[in-house]
Amino acid sequence: MFNKNPLRKRQYIGSLIGIGIGLLIFIILPQKATEDFLSLGPMNTGHEGLSCDACHTDAKGNLMQQIQANVAFTFGTRKKPVDFGTENVDTKKCLECHDRPNDRHPTHRFFEPKFKDAIAKIDATQCETCHREHNDTRVVLADATFCVNCHYDLKVKNDPIDVPHSQLIANEQWSTCLQCHDFHGNHIYKTAEKIKDTIALTKIQDYLAGGDDPFTKNKKHLPLSEEEWKKIKSKYKK
Amino acid sequence: MKNLKFTKFALVLSLTKILTSCGGSMPEESATEIAINDKAFSVEEVLEMVASENDVTRTLYTKGIVGAGKKQGLKFDEDWQDDEVEAGPLPALFLRGISSDIRKSSVPLGLYLGSDFPINASNKLEGKQAELFKKIKANQKPQFFYDESQKLHTAMFADMAMAAPCVNCHNDHKNTTKKDWKLGDVMGATTWQYPSDSLSYKEAIGVLNAYRNGTKAIYNAYLAEIANFKNSPKPAIGNTWPSKGFNLPTAEVFIDSVRKLTSYKSLEILVKKGVPVASN
Numbered sequence: 017m018f019n020k021n022p023l024r025k026r027q028y029i030g031s032l033i034g035i036g037i038g039l040l041i042f043i044i045l046p047q048k049a050t051e052d053f054l055s056l057g058p059m060n061t062g063h064e065g066l067s068c069d070a071c072h073t074d075a076k077g078n079l080m081q082q083i084q085a086n087v088a089f090t091f092g093t094r095k096k097p098v099d100f101g102t103e104n105v106d107t108k109k110c111l112e113c114h115d116r117p118n119d120r121h122p123t124h125r126f127f128e129p130k131f132k133d134a135i136a137k138i139d140a141t142q143c144e145t146c147h148r149e150h151n152d153t154r155v156v157l158a159d160a161t162f163c164v165n166c167h168y169d170l171k172v173k174n175d176p177i178d179v180p181h182s183q184l185i186a187n188e189q190w191s192t193c194l195q196c197h198d199f200h201g202n203h204i205y206k207t208a209e210k211i212k213d214t215i216a217l218t219k220i221q222d223y224l225a226g227g228d229d230p231f232t233k234n235k236k237h238l239p240l241s242e243e244e245w246k247k248i249k250s251k252y253k254k
Numbered sequence: 255m256k257n258l259k260f261t262k263f264a265l266v267l268s269l270t271k272i273l274t275s276c277g278g279s280m281p282e283e284s285a286t287e288i289a290i291n292d293k294a295f296s297v298e299e300v301l302e303m304v305a306s307e308n309d310v311t312r313t314l315y316t317k318g319i320v321g322a323g324k325k326q327g328l329k330f331d332e333d334w335q336d337d338e339v340e341a342g343p344l345p346a347l348f349l350r351g352i353s354s355d356i357r358k359s360s361v362p363l364g365l366y367l368g369s370d371f372p373i374n375a376s377n378k379l380e381g382k383q384a385e386l387f388k389k390i391k392a393n394q395k396p397q398f399f400y401d402e403s404q405k406l407h408t409a410m411f412a413d414m415a416m417a418a419p420c421v422n423c424h425n426d427h428k429n430t431t432k433k434d435w436k437l438g439d440v441m442g443a444t445t446w447q448y449p450s451d452s453l454s455y456k457e458a459i460g461v462l463n464a465y466r467n468g469t470k471a472i473y474n475a476y477l478a479e480i481a482n483f484k485n486s487p488k489p490a491i492g493n494t495w496p497s498k499g500f501n502l503p504t505a506e507v508f509i510d511s512v513r514k515l516t517s518y519k520s521l522e523i524l525v526k527k528g529v530p531v532a533s534n
Contacts, residue, residue, distance in 0.1 A: 032446040077280045085280040098280055100317040115358065117351070117475055124357035128366040128445065129401050129408060165523040170375060173429045236337055 057150035061226035062239075071109060071149070072156045075099035110143040113240040120201030134165040155224040161190035179211045194220045203231040293452035294527050298398055298441065300458045301409040301446045303523050304363075304465050305396070307516040308349070308444060311469050313416045314512060316345045321419035322496035328489060332374065334479065340486040342476045346377065350446070351472025352465065361450050363465035364406070367413065369442030371432035373424065383445060386410050391440045406447040413442040455524070462520060469512060473505045 030067050044050060051068050059066060061180045075082060077098065088094035103109070125131075126140040138157075148156045172181040177196070184192055195214035196207045208214045219230040240248070320330050322340070331341035343351060346367055353365040368379040370387060379387050386397040390412050397410045417422050421435045435441060453461070480488055480502070487500070494501040503511070 081280045111358070117354070122354055122357075124354065124364070125366075127364050127404065127447070128368075128383075129404065129447075130368070130383055132381070132403055166376070234337075236335070 029067040055150060058152035060147060060149055060151055061154045063149065066242055069102075070245065071105045072102040073109075075101055075103045105149070107141070107143045110147075113245050116200070116202055118201055118236055121199055131166070138162050139167050153224070153226045157224070159191065160194050160220060160224055163193040164188075164190045167193075174207050175205075177211065178209065182209075191217055191220075194224075198231050202235050202237055203229075204234040204236055205232040267293050292454045294455050295453045295478065295518070296452050297448050297453060298396075299408040299527065300358045300453050300461050301407075301448065302396060302411075303458070303520055304461050305409070305411040305444060305446060306519060307462065307465060307512070308352075308365075309352045309411075309414075309416070310432055310515045311352075311512050312345055312349060312413075314508075314515065315348050315473075316419050317417040317444050318495055318497070318511075319502070320345060320423075321417055323489075323502070324419065326496045326498075327487070328496065328502075329486070334476075340479075342479065343472065344423070346373075348472055348476075351475060352468035355468035355471040356441075356464045359464045359467065361460045363461055363464055364447035365465075366445040367442060368445065369413070371430075372442065373429050373431070375521060379443065379444075383410065383443070387443050390443050392438060401447065405449070406449055409446045410443045411446070412440045413444055415439045442483045458524065466509065466512070468507050470505050473508050477502070477505060481518075 045054060048067070054068065058064075075098065077085065079101075082098055085094060085098040086100060089097040111123075121140065123141050123143060127136050131140070135141055146155045146157055148161075159247050168185070170181060170185060175181055192211075192214070193219060198205075215230045219227075222228070223230050319342070324330065329341035330344045331339050332344055332347060333339045334341045334343045334347060349365070349367050355366075356363050356365060368377050368383060368387070370379060370384065370391075372378050378384075382399065382401075386399065387410065389395070389397055390410060394412045394414075396412075399408050400406075401408045415424075415435055415437050418437065420441060421437055421439075424430055424435050424441065425433050448461070450457075477491060480491070488502045489496070489502045491502050491504055493507055495503050495505065
């Protein structure tokens, strides 16, 4: 075979090396030990130790079906593409573990037309707007003054705090909101009635960056652990 | 040379064949794409149908559970899920619970409640919704529009003061923004959204089911709160309603009553517009 053209030998060896490397990648990369190597960055607070496949679950269909569906989409014979390899990690996926009936700001609330202007500034319909993963933090926003986008004209009747909300708003002190109010409303604690008793802004900033929880350790609902989630998932698969 | 050309051609042909036919096909997943040629209902018809079920459900909950329950000593609060509060959901929160549960389903239905004088400022209607609400207040007729930014068909329906507890609670609430509500007033509006302009029979049933499942879920959440009461007396949960004593109906009994009140009207619409049954 190599007598016809000496270049053939080089092609042959090159192909073998290519196939070999491909096989090695195919075998080694899916191993648990390589997860850190593959990860886009360190996991966010609370997600340390999660397996990749806790979020990056297998996409529907086999590889050939996925290719076929996406080829069909490319040529216009299918309306939507499909996930390839693993499913897209979206809000629905987050809520499989973090959905809580007492969420004060559930993502779906912001689909209402009245929030159109607010979500143009901060897309509260998606978890990842604030909690984008692989950033070794809790909240990725540069500052925590996002309440202004909806509550800019807030008026509080029977205001319980010594420095009234109207004054805080007039002074545009939007960083003070989180010093009393936990955004998702899952902490069990009593809000302060005097500004001096509120949680220090530095502690809030530290918390958002992934530090200790300054509100309380008591929470009404806990998210599902990876094991609990897998158990539920397998139950519904049957 | 000829052979090489033929081989290349055969290879391309085989690859195309493999890419387009092997491994079986993946069905399109969107709920709006099921039975695309079988769109029996306009989105307005379906939203009117589910809004009508919502009216009945809310009136039953407000009158039969909140109104009668209060007389028996049951408490209802906007912070009903807070740890230190031992109470049930007020009607507006009951609706929000239904809405949350619908979002968990695969049915792309949005449901919101708003008013021009809400107790909670976050429920104040704004923009296009506020504009259409003025018309609803004037003639109580539903309003429909296409929300271009979200690509969603949107409908608004009057939320009437159908029961005395609606009026009394809103007039007496410490944070109320209006104290002269009376029975029959348009107190607010429900806003419903759906992505497609027409629905198949299956999709219409899906919308109704998502709403009914939501009702069951929020009612069950209320019963679960009661089970965790530490300092308040727990009503007996069974077949009896608060009008007969310190009782609450089970979720099944509650939903069954909703079904009895709503099914006739809904079924009429479904049968009239639904898929014709083949005769023998």
